[in-house]
Amino acid sequence: MTARPPIGALSEGIEICSTSQSSACKLEPSSRFFGQRLSLHRSCSRRRRPFRAQTELLVARKVTALQDVDTILRPSYGTSSLTSSSARTDDNEILIELKDVHKSFGNKKILRGVNIKIRRGETVGIIGGSGTGKSTTLRLMAGLLAPDSGEVQILGQTRKGLLADDPELAERLKVGMVFQNGALFDSLTVGENVGFMLYEHTALPHDRIEAIVAESLSAVGLSGVEQLLPSELSGGMRKRVALARAIVRDDLHANDEQVVMYDEPTAGLDPVASTVVEDLIRSMHASPTSNGAGPRSGITSYIVVTHQHSTIRRAVDRIIFLHEGLVVWEGPVEEFDSTDEPIVRQFASGSLTGPIKYE
Numbered sequence: 395m396t397a398r399p400p401i402g403a404l405s406e407g408i409e410i411c412s413t414s415q416s417s418a419c420k421l422e423p424s425s426r427f428f429g430q431r432l433s434l435h436r437s438c439s440r441r442r443r444p445f446r447a448q449t450e451l452l453v454a455r456k457v458t459a460l461q462d463v464d465t466i467l468r469p470s471y472g473t474s475s476l477t478s479s480s481a482r483t484d485d486n487e488i489l490i491e492l493k494d495v496h497k498s499f500g501n502k503k504i505l506r507g508v509n510i511k512i513r514r515g516e517t518v519g520i521i522g523g524s525g526t527g528k529s530t531t532l533r534l535m536a537g538l539l540a541p542d543s544g545e546v547q548i549l550g551q552t553r554k555g556l557l558a559d560d561p562e563l564a565e566r567l568k569v570g571m572v573f574q575n576g577a578l579f580d581s582l583t584v585g586e587n588v589g590f591m592l593y594e595h596t597a598l599p600h601d602r603i604e605a606i607v608a609e610s611l612s613a614v615g616l617s618g619v620e621q622l623l624p625s626e627l628s629g630g631m632r633k634r635v636a637l638a639r640a641i642v643r644d645d646l647h648a649n650d651e652q653v654v655m656y657d658e659p660t661a662g663l664d665p666v667a668s669t670v671v672e673d674l675i676r677s678m679h680a681s682p683t684s685n686g687a688g689p690r691s692g693i694t695s696y697i698v699v700t701h702q703h704s705t706i707r708r709a710v711d712r713i714i715f716l717h718e719g720l721v722v723w724e725g726p727v728e729e730f731d732s733t734d735e736p737i738v739r740q741f742a743s744g745s746l747t748g749p750i751k752y753e
């Protein structure tokens with residue numbers, strides 16, 4: 395990864411770019427990403443390549459935040475194809491494990507001792523009522539949050555705090571994250587968004603990056619939209635651009651193991667657009683290209699947080715059901731309809747009566 399210079403002091407909303415010797419480059423505080431504020435360089439004389447805008451994350455966790463983005467979005471894909479999750483029991487195959495994880499926000503207890511294992515090759519859905527801690531669980535697994543107590547283990551090793559605090563583990567297992575809102579940079583074109591990490595963290599020539607971006611966009615059925623801004627896309631297209639960004643990778647990382655996490659990938663989409671995204675999630679991960687190269691290489695495992703029944707049925711093999719901060723049921727999708735677990739039954743039927751209470 396290219397070392398970044400420190401970020402200059404924020405002053406009345408305008409910051410001088412620390413990469414520019416001339417201090418002529420002013421940073422424009424702009425959109426948000428990972429909850430951090432972004433600034434865009436518009437006139438930096440020291441830009442490394444002809445990229446329309448570079449980004450720096452400001453305030454809050456600064457360098458730590460940068461590492462989060464680097465690790466989370468650094469493209470790198472494994473080549474293993476997926477197998478049926480329900481058959482996997484070998485503990486040597488565990489990629490991510492939460493052990494008795496507790497998490498509170500202020501005095502609000504969200505997770506109360508969660509135990510989850512994600513094995514190599516699994517396609518897992520995390521479901522449950524609103525506010526039960528599904529996204530929190532995903533962020534803990536991705537290393538964007540640290541547990542208050544309990545352990546997050548990656549390939550059998552306990553992660554110290556956030557992913558960014560444990561670069562060795564971050565290197566061993568790459569994590570891709572597709573956020574609910576797509577988390578696209580509003581001021582960058584679609585092509586710049588999709589190629590962002592390649593522009594920022596590889597020495598690949600510009601035309602090679604453009605080719606990878608084009609291939610990635612084609613994989614999600616969006617060829618030729620490179621020059622558009624995210625605001626010019628529909629919600630479904632934005633989600634597909636976010637998927638395209640998640641599958642971009644450089645040639646050096648072809649064999650890295652990776653888990654991808656999707657937070658509500660089909661929320662807000664009409665049924666047909668949902669099916670497109672669900673099929674894409676399946677096909678992108680399960681279909682490595684014949685030579686194992688290119689952005690469509692297989693992903694080792696993926697985890698989807700969703701409320702959508704169609705996504706549960708089409709995109710995952712195993713379900714983990716969270717309720718009031720605990721895993722109350724888990725099993726293969728085909729058992730979801732037949733289990734007599736009352737919480738799952740109420741959720742599946744949408745009934746107002748049962749153990750799930752809404753205030």
Ligand SMILES: Nc1ncnc2c1ncn2[C@@H]1O[C@H](COP(=O)(O)OP(=O)(O)OP(=O)(O)O)[C@@H](O)[C@H]1O
Pocket residue numbers: 499500504522523524525526527528529530531
């Ligand atoms: N960073 C945070 N700071 C404070 N509270 C938070 C934070 N993140 C989540 N919460 C709270 O934790 C609870 C669980 O949130 P989470 O997003 O994990 O739930 P969820 O199961 O994904 O919900 P939904 O299905 O509605 O998206 C919510 O009450 C939320 O307000």
